[in-house]
Amino acid sequence: xxxxxxxxxxxxxxxxxxxxxxxxxxxxxxxxxxxxxxxxxxxxxxxxxxxxxxxxxxxxxxxxxxxxxxxxxxxxxxxxxxxxxxxxxxxxxxxxxxxxxxxxxxxxxxxxxxxxxxxxxxxxxxxxxxxxxxxxxxxxxxxxxxxxxxxxxxxxxxxxxxxxxxxxxxxxxxxxxxxxxxxxxxxxxxxxxxxxxxxxxxxxxxxxxxxxxxxxxxxxxxxxxxxxxxxxxxxxxxxxxxxxxxxxxxxxxxxxxxxxxxxxxxxxxxxxxxxxxxxxxxxxxxxxxxxxxxxxxxxxxxxxxxxxxxxxxxxxxxxxxxxxxxxxxxxxxxxxxxxxxxxxxxxxxxxxxxxxxxxxxx
Numbered sequence: 001x002x003x004x005x006x007x008x009x010x011x012x013x014x015x016x017x018x019x020x021x022x023x024x025x026x027x028x029x030x031x032x033x034x035x036x037x038x039x040x041x042x043x044x045x046x047x048x049x050x051x052x053x054x055x056x057x058x059x060x061x062x063x064x065x066x067x068x069x070x071x072x073x074x075x076x077x078x079x080x081x082x083x084x085x086x087x088x089x090x091x092x093x094x095x096x097x098x099x100x101x102x103x104x105x106x107x108x109x110x111x112x113x114x115x116x117x118x119x120x121x122x123x124x125x126x127x128x129x130x131x132x133x134x135x136x137x138x139x140x141x142x143x144x145x146x147x148x149x150x151x152x153x154x155x156x157x158x159x160x161x162x163x164x165x166x167x168x169x170x171x172x173x174x175x176x177x178x179x180x181x182x183x184x185x186x187x188x189x190x191x192x193x194x195x196x197x198x199x200x201x202x203x204x205x206x207x208x209x210x211x212x213x214x215x216x217x218x219x220x221x222x223x224x225x226x227x228x229x230x231x232x233x234x235x236x237x238x239x240x241x242x243x244x245x246x247x248x249x250x251x252x253x254x255x256x257x258x259x260x261x262x263x264x265x266x267x268x269x270x271x272x273x274x275x276x277x278x279x280x281x282x283x284x285x286x287x288x289x290x291x292x293x294x295x296x297x298x299x300x301x302x303x304x305x306x307x308x309x310x311x312x313x314x315x316x317x318x319x320x321x322x323x324x325x326x327x328x329x330x331x332x333x334x335x336x337x338x339x340x341x342x343x344x345x346x347x348x349x350x351x352x353x354x355x356x357x358x359x360x361x362x
Contacts (some may be wrong), residue, residue: 031088035071039089039096042068053094053174055116055150062120062170063148065096069122076100078166083107088170095176101126101167106160109190112153113179114293114301117172119159120148124167130157131190138185153300156183156190179290181303192303193359194271195287195294240321243328249342252351255314263312266291268326269345273318274358277345281356283316291315291326296333313338320344 031039046061047053053061065071065088075098077084083105089096101124109129119126126143130151142162143149151157161167183190234242250258259265259282267274267283268291279285284306286294293301297309306313313335317323323340330338341348349355 039071048093051093055152058118058172059148059150061172062118065170066120066122072098076168078102090176094172094174097171099169101161103161109158109183110180111156114153115173115175115177116152118150119169119171121145122168124165125163126159126167127162128157128159194285195290243324247327247339249340251342252348252353255341256353263314265314267316269317278355279358281354309334314341316341316344318344319346
């Protein structure tokens with residue numbers, strides 16, 4: 001699956017073979033300040049500056065913008081080779097995206113990292129395949145121009161082109177997207193295979209939103225760097241030793257034996273590291289930045305098959321350091337059988353246990 005991004009200076013589109021929803025994005029996004037302000041004006045009364053929007057509110061946002069062709073029609077690029085999209089708006093409450101579709105293009109199965117969302121078809125036809133709330137049955141619906149769907153934070157779907165001519169759609173998410181997990185359909189249902197962080201695009205300047213967030217972040221950094229460390233504050237070595245003291249860490253051979261008895265191996269390494277090192281067949285890939293949300297049984301963004309208090313989880317990183325802290329964190333949220341792989345992937349590979357090259361996301 002390929003994607004294309006419009007750059008803010010109007011230069012040639014960037015192509016990227018990885019399904020990152022915002023690779024190469026820069027402040028401005030290719031939407032002029034005047035257009036950004038017009039979008040903000042159109043959303044006045046629909047989007048609060050702060051606070052989470054409900055699926056119904058997001059549906060109103062996407063339907064409103066889908067009807068306002070003057071805000072997006074001249075920006076759309078229907079490319080037969082790559083699936084095109086453009087961020088239109090971002091505030092503390094939500095982000096809005098413009099997507100274009102040609103024959104054969106789809107998103108692949110994915111969730112929205114705990115965000116609620118909505119999509120409205122502005123022109124053409126799309127087909128949405130989605131997981132029923134029970135998590136076991138897959139359903140399908142066709143969306144023509146003027147149609148919209150809204151969903152909560154646990155929604156998993158695959159959206160694709162569904163008609164003869166090109167299609168265009170408006171998508172909105174609240175809170176703004178920060179991560180997405182991609183899934184593989186199997187005879188046992190959808191299995192999570194990759195969680196990706198979304199580098200949120202810069203927001204429209206001049207009315208709160210990204211400017212406010214940037215100011216808050218700058219103030220926080222200044223506060224942290226202006227004072228000395230508190231007396232008695234533990235260092236990372238202290239935290240690591242404390243975490244390991246509460247875990248029954250597993251060497252590779254013991255971990256393999258545990259996997260044959262129903263344990264799950266969770267790989268928290270980023271894609272770039274897996275490309276260099278390789279992967280363990282059957283490992284579930286979950287980004288470190290969303291690990292707790294995916295495995296907390298109380299989280300709306302959980303993976304039901306994994307997020308169980310009695311589940312046996314083995315966390316793996318490259319060398320067995322980040323995985324220790326991650327496993328200790330899982331213990332703190334109630335996964336009492338969570339532990340990590342002593343020595344990480346490198347120890348697993350050195351033991352001669354099965355590995356494979358990093359798998360493409362399709």
